[in-house]
Amino acid sequence: MTRTIDRLSLRGAINAKCRDCTFDEVEPGIWRQQVSACPVTTCSLHSVRPFSRSTRTP
Template sequence: MSTSQRTSLRAAINERCRECIVDPLSRGSWREQVAACVSSNCALHAVRPVPRSCIVDGLICRAAVATVRERIDV
């Protein structure tokens, strides 16, 4: 397999999170739904994709994620 055919690590994580948690009938974008994920025992939880508004100084901001959770009623 050549490098151009490989899936990037970020793309693989994004896809796994989408498969696991995203519900097209629920409120919020897929990133908002993934950000609202409460499965902290998941190996990908710390690197899950979140909206840019949830990133502060390069880290996931818990307060911003809590705001997203409230907005989409998770």
């Protein structure tokens, strides 16, 4: 990441936290796909987590 955490936008900070919490290089899919499938519904960021275009429902 080229920007420091204090310069991230709100969206960037949410994306970074979700990626840090959920992404596993060994599991299939890119980080957005893994975050889209996040099962932790009690997380305060769950409703605003980033979605993968392939998993977003219309």
